[in-house]
Amino acid sequence: MSTATKGGDGKFRILGIETSCDETAAAIVADGADVVSSVVSSQVDLHARFGGVVPEIASRAHVELLTPVVARCLVEAGLEGNQLDAVAATVGPGLAGALLVGVSTAKALSLVWGVPFVAVNHMEAHLYACFLEDPALEPPLLVLLVSGGHTMLVAMDGHGQYRLIGTTVDDAVGEAFDKVARFLGLGYPGGPAIDRLAIVGDPDAVPLPRPMPAGFDFSLSGLKTAVIRYVKAHPDVATADVAASFQKAAVEMLVDKARRAAAETGAKTLCLGGGVAANSLLRERILDVCEEDGLQAFLPSREMCTDNAAMVAAAAWWRYRSDGPSPLDIGVDPNLRLA
Ligand code: KG4
Ligand code: ZN
Numbered sequence: 475m476s477t478a479t480k481g482g483d484g485k486f487r488i489l490g491i492e493t494s495c496d497e498t499a500a501a502i503v504a505d506g507a508d509v510v511s512s513v514v515s516s517q518v519d520l521h522a523r524f525g526g527v528v529p530e531i532a533s534r535a536h537v538e539l540l541t542p543v544v545a546r547c548l549v550e551a552g553l554e555g556n557q558l559d560a561v562a563a564t565v566g567p568g569l570a571g572a573l574l575v576g577v578s579t580a581k582a583l584s585l586v587w588g589v590p591f592v593a594v595n596h597m598e599a600h601l602y603a604c605f606l607e608d609p610a611l612e613p614p615l616l617v618l619l620v621s622g623g624h625t626m627l628v629a630m631d632g633h634g635q636y637r638l639i640g641t642t643v644d645d646a647v648g649e650a651f652d653k654v655a656r657f658l659g660l661g662y663p664g665g666p667a668i669d670r671l672a673i674v675g676d677p678d679a680v681p682l683p684r685p686m687p688a689g690f691d692f693s694l695s696g697l698k699t700a701v702i703r704y705v706k707a708h709p710d711v712a713t714a715d716v717a718a719s720f721q722k723a724a725v726e727m728l729v730d731k732a733r734r735a736a737a738e739t740g741a742k743t744l745c746l747g748g749g750v751a752a753n754s755l756l757r758e759r760i761l762d763v764c765e766e767d768g769l770q771a772f773l774p775s776r777e778m779c780t781d782n783a784a785m786v787a788a789a790a791w792w793r794y795r796s797d798g799p800s801p802l803d804i805g806v807d808p809n810l811r812l813a
Contacts, residue, residue, distance in 0.1 A: 480557050480589070488560045488794070489547070489583070490787030491540070493576030494568025494596045495622065496520075496527045498539040499783035500547040502558065506602075506791030507609045511550035512784045514777075515539050522662050526652065533571030540579055547783075555587045560799075562592035562790030564599060566810030567623060573806035581802055590799030592790040597624055597812045598634075600747035602789035603774040603782075611772060616741035618732045619812075620756075621748030622648035622663075625692050625728075627735050628813060633792050636813035639735050640690025647724055648750045650694040654701050654720050658713050668717045669753050675718030680704055680711065682723040690735045697723055721755055729759045736769055743770040751779040 479486050485504040492499040501512035517535045521527045548555060563580035566573060577593075584591035601617050613633065619626045625642040645653070648665055655664020660671065682704070685696040701720050705711060736744055744764055750756065757773050764771035778785060793800075 479559050481553075481559075486559045486791065487553070487557065488562050488592070488787040488790050489544070489558050489580075490594070490783040490785075490790055491544070491561070491563040491576040491580045492596075492599070492781055492783040492786045493536045493540065493572050494564045494566070495572060495781060496532050497781040498536050498543050499781065499786075500540070500544045501783035501787050502547060502551045502553065503606065503784055503787035503791065506788045507606060509606070509784045510553070511547050512782060513543050513547045513550065514782050515543050518663065525656050525662050527569070529569045529571055532569055533575060536572055536575035540575060544579070544583075555583065558587060558589060560584070560590045560592050560790065560794060561587070562594050562786055564596045564786055565593040565804060566807035567596055568808060570806055570808045573808065577806050584802075590794065591802055592794050593800035593804050594786050594789045594793065595810055595812055597621075597626070597748075598793075599785040599789040600779075601628070601630065601745070602792060603747055603778040603785040604745045604772050605792070606785060606788035607774050607778060608772060611743070611745075614741065615743045615745050616732070616736050616739060617745045617747055618728060618751075618760075619747045620647045620728065620750035622646060622652065624748065625694065626812070627690050627732060629739055629741070634796050638813040639739065640692060640731060642692045642694060643687050644693055644695035645698060647692070647694055647728065648748070650698045650724060651750065653698050657702055657705070658716060660713075660717070665750060665753065668721055669755070671714050672718040672721045672755065675712065675714030675716070677718040677722035679715035680719035682719055684723050684727050684730075686727065686730075690731050692727060692731060694724065694727075697727070721753070725753065725755045725759055728756060729763055732760070733763050733767060736767065741769065743772060745772040747774065747779065749780045752776040
C-alpha cells in the first residue's frame with residue numbers, strides 16, 4: 475500500500491472528516507500516526523443558548539462550515555486534494571443529519587479525487603486517538619470510553635476486535651455532566667464548566683450516592699437526580715461544592731469499575747478515550763490507580779479526547795489496512811455499535 479502513495483513519498487495520507495455532533499472537523503494524518511493538519515470548528519456558541527445541541531442547527535452549521543474547514547485543512551497541510559490517498563468520515567454513532575453532511579462530503583471528495591472512501595465508527599476513532607499519539611501502543615488493552623453519548627468499558631483484543639465489558643444502563647457520563655451543569659446554571663458544555671469550578675469546591679461537602687449496577691455496567695442517572703434533589707433541599711449550598719462533589723462521585727464510579735475490570739480481565743494496559751477523558755480528576759485518578767495496580771495507563775492529550783478529525787483519519791488508516799475501501803452506498807447509522 476505504501477509504495478504507490480499519491481504524495482510519491484510512501485506516506486499514506488488520509489483526510490478525515492468528523493461531523494457526528496457539534497464539532498465540524500477535518501484533518502490529514504499520514505500513516506495513521508503523523509498529524510499533518512487538524513482543524514476543529516466548534517459550534518458551541520450556536521447551541522449554548524439552548525443549553526444543549528439542537529440537531530437541526532448542527533446539521534445546517536456543518537453544511538456551512540465543512541467546506542471552509544476542509545479547505546483550511548488542505549492549506550495548512552500545504553497539499554492539494556489530489557495528493558491524498560483516501561477520504562474518511564464518521565458514519566455513526568451520532569446525529570443522523572449531522573453525520574450525513576460529513577459522509578456525503580467525504581464520498582463526493584473521494585469520487586472527485588479518485589481515492590477510496592473509508593467509513594469510520596466514532597467510538598473506534600476515540601479509541602484510536604490513543605494509537606495516534608503513541609504508535610508503540612499494542613493490543614490487548616482495556617479502554618474506558620466516556621463521551622456525551624457513551625460510557626463503555628471495552629476490551630480490545632486486536633485491531634478491530636472488541637468486546638463490550640460494561641456500559642451505562644441509563645445516562646452517559648458526559649450527558650450527566652451536561653445535565654448537572656445545566657441545572658446548576660453553568661451553561662453548555664457542562665463537563666469543562668464543572669471541571670473548572672470543582673477546583674475551588676469541596677468534593678466531600680455534598681453526600682452523594684455512587685450507584686453500582688451489577689458487573690461492569692454503570693448508572694449515572696441516580697447520581698444526577700441526587701444532585702438535583704440535594705440542591706433543591708439546600709438552596710444555599712455553594713455551587714462549587716456541588717460541582718466538586720458530583721465530579722468526585724462520577725469519577726469514583728468510573729475508576730472503580732475500570733480498575734476491577736482490569737483485574738478481572740487480566741489487562742495490563744488501561745486507555746482512556748472520549749470527551750470526558752479530558753476531565754482533570756478522572757485523568758489524575760486513573761494515573762493513581764494504574765500506578766497502584768501496576769498497570770500501564772494511556773491518556774490521550776486533552777484536545778485529542780474531545781471530538782476531532784485526526785482520530786477519524788487514524789482509525790481509518792487501520793480500518794483500510796484490514797478491510798480496504800468502504801462501499802460508496804454505505805449509509806449513516808446514528809446507533810452504530812462498536813461491539
Ligand atoms: O467525545 P465528545 O467531544 O463528543 C461526543 O462524542 O459525545 O464528548 C463530549 C462530552 C460532553 O458531554 C462534555 O461535557 C464532556 O464530553 N467533556 C467533559 C470535559 N470536557 C468535555 N466532561 C468532564 N470534564 C471535562 N473536562
Ligand atoms: Zn465523541
